[in-house]
Amino acid sequence: MNLYAIGAIYRFEMARTRRTWMQSIVSPVLSTTLYFVVFGAAIGARMTTIDGVAYGAFIVPGLMMLMLLTQSVSNAAIGIYFPRFSGTIYEVLSAPASAFEIVLGYVGAAASKSIGLGLIILATSALFVPLHIAHPLWMLAFLVLTAVSFSLLGFIIGIWADGIDKLQVVPLLIITPLTFLGGTFYSTSLLPPFWRTVTLFNPLVYLISGFRWSFFELADVNIEVSVAVILLFLAVCMAIVWWIFKTGYRLKT
Amino acid sequence: MTSAISVSHLNKTYASGFVALKDINLEIRHGEIFALLGPNGAGKTTLIGIICGIVNPTSGSVTVNGHDIIANYRAARSLIGLVPQELSTDMFSSPWTTTSFSRGLFGRPPNPAYLQKVLSELSLWDRKDNKIATLSGGMKRRLMIAKALSHEPRILFLDEPTAGVDVELRKGMWEMVRTLRQSGVTIILTTHYIEEAEQMADRIGVINKGELILVEEKAELMRKLGKKQLTLELREPIAAIPPELAKHKLTLADDGAKLVYTYDTRAERTGITSLIDDLQAAGVRFKDLSTTESSLEDIFVGLVRQQQ
């Protein structure tokens, strides 16, 4: 195991966050605050509770997930796209490091960042609404699993993308809509039966539902199903990354 | 004793179908400086890319100090330092961070004293905390060398190290390469400049259109390649070479408007002074003169013909 290589990549990526802290920390915190003002204050004033949970508190897990997903994907995607684009990737490819070690460095850094960010958002939320977390350990487990699997997805996108536009397309056109439609700001049980069935094909419903369960013991779908879906997603991403390194797809010619 | 690098029956066909390397067989000896010469697109960078793990070989095998580059990539790669042809550095970090990064990447524990030594030798120490984006092109190239040396490699690849580097710096690099060789590092460099190969190398390989057409000791090759031509543009065209000049190797060109003198740059005397004296004595006056070396391209054509 080349621990120094993992550490080198990890530290490099974390240093990048420090350089771009405005965009990687300040802007998510700012948008969370805006969500609270708009959704919490404006809508929450009319819609006081969902299933007995104050609306302001109800949206916290969804908001955290929204940030966690988009930030994991874009952090990891940029992390690997940039060296590919600038050509500095040659050094990583020529290093005595295995695919696992390289991925651990990049994905580990991206995941740590979004976990940190998730916790910052949680803390910000606590300033607006009283929060109670029923299962803190489950909450953390969901946080970590989601951050890791979506950072892996971001890593895949960063390798697949051959232009900066593609890098932004997936988070913007896929992740954000799916999160919004996945019950971030409402319970899917409020939807008419037909649409409720449609949402079951949205994988993010399972994540958000599971995450919300860890806070309020309220879930749109069974918690076991949520865990199974995220583990399945993680496995699929790992398989794709394994294939990328095996074939050298978009990394080696 | 195994070779530093042993390449056997190596082929590379790019996804586009382009055949970049054809059945390359090459042994690089421990501690030598090996220059790989070849025109643009010959396959030099491709060959280096395969040895360093950046390009996938299509078939054939490579070992580094006896370690297969695929089956035993960790052992093979940790011996190698690579200075690529393209200047690609992370513009936002500093020489210090980026060399520490390289060292870690190659599995070496931190060693600030060693990195300081490398950066100082490449005159980068006083810029160690500057943003790389603020360094000059020559400094960036030296930084690429510092990164390659940061993990104390036993084999160093320099892919056109002196492209776009001024004369002063070029001399400095040659000096550095020699010093490295003295410490036992094996060096493989590519270049378009015969002069560079001549200054540096122990052995020279010539690659053309993906084929390694010749590998030879430098001294031997230089004897074959070291021809230069002096062209004299005459005031008045002459019909024939005057008998007084018969002892010089002259030919007439441009209907007698030019005299061409071929000489060996490596000979004890070029004979130019005596030629000019004799010209004066013979009353042949010239208005301009120029010298040309046979271009590498010409030499390759010659070599390829010679091979067939």
Ligand SMILES: Nc1ncnc2c1ncn2[C@@H]1O[C@H](COP(=O)(O)OP(=O)(O)OP(=O)(O)O)[C@@H](O)[C@H]1O
């Ligand atoms: N990724 C690629 N896909 C297809 N063809 C490629 C690729 N990379 C290089 N080639 C081709 O392979 C040939 C050899 O390229 P290479 O870079 O090895 O040449 P070189 O000897 O290093 O040339 P130069 O002196 O210009 O650096 C060239 O014709 C080049 O166009």
Ligand SMILES: [Mg+2]
């Ligand atoms: Mg090249």
